[in-house]
Amino acid sequence: QVQLVQSGAEVKKPGASVKVSCRASGYTFTSYSMHWVRQAPGQGLEWMGIINPSGGTTSYAQKFQGRLTMTRDTPTSTVYMELSSLRSEDTAVYYCAGGRDFWSGPDSWGQGTLVTVSS
Amino acid sequence: QAVVTQEPSLTVSPGGTVTLTCGSSTGAVTSGHYPYWFQQKPGQAPRTLIYDTSNKHSWTPARFSGSLLGDKAALTLSGAQPEDEAEYYCLVSYRGARVFGGGTKLTVL
Numbered sequence: 001q002v003q004l005v006q007s008g009a010e011v012k013k014p015g016a017s018v019k020v021s022c023r024a025s026g027y028t029f030t031s032y033s034m035h036w037v038r039q040a041p042g043q044g045l046e047w048m049g050i051i052n053p054s055g056g057t058t059s060y061a062q063k064f065q066g067r068l069t070m071t072r073d074t075p076t077s078t079v080y081m082e083l084s085s086l087r088s089e090d091t092a093v094y095y096c097a098g099g100r101d102f103w104s105g106p107d108s109w110g111q112g113t114l115v116t117v118s119s
Numbered sequence: 120q121a122v123v124t125q126e127p128s129l130t131v132s133p134g135g136t137v138t139l140t141c142g143s144s145t146g147a148v149t150s151g152h153y154p155y156w157f158q159q160k161p162g163q164a165p166r167t168l169i170y171d172t173s174n175k176h177s178w179t180p181a182r183f184s185g186s187l188l189g190d191k192a193a194l195t196l197s198g199a200q201p202e203d204e205a206e207y208y209c210l211v212s213y214r215g216a217r218v219f220g221g222g223t224k225l226t227v228l
Contacts, residue, residue: 044220062216
């Protein structure tokens, strides 16, 4: 079955960047697109963007344009989400979630990675 | 960006039926928006219940169903169980961009 394992918690200073990884197993890596979704403390879910591991195509929510980069490493079945110019409002749990194609929504979720931005 | 709206909170009695809805600021939610529904319990990652309006995953309890109701997407829970108490989110697709609703806190009481 699909398993998505994310990297551990991070603490960053304002203005820094963070890179979160999501290692996939249990399926053919290039057959599932990967969403990134975040959730600030006590708040709802926020869709950030999606990457197609097959060709590397990405689509980002307008809010994150210019600050967000999604990449993949096919040999290790890992996708990455990098967010730059961090501010306190970026403190959140970040989830990767696989979808069956680039136009579908998330079906299987990672466990989440807490990113704390604090001076 | 479009705004997706959900009831902030709902209460259902054990064994009862409740319908959660998901609306869009751009107009009617249709099958072309491929609405999804997710369940999230405190301290846990979300779990996908419904995809593409009404399709269930293998892990989705049979008591949950998805549909279109008027100009909204809907999630109906028939025969509520105490373990169904959770936050429920919908997701709507707008030509590639996805937007989550604000969530509905469902209490089983």
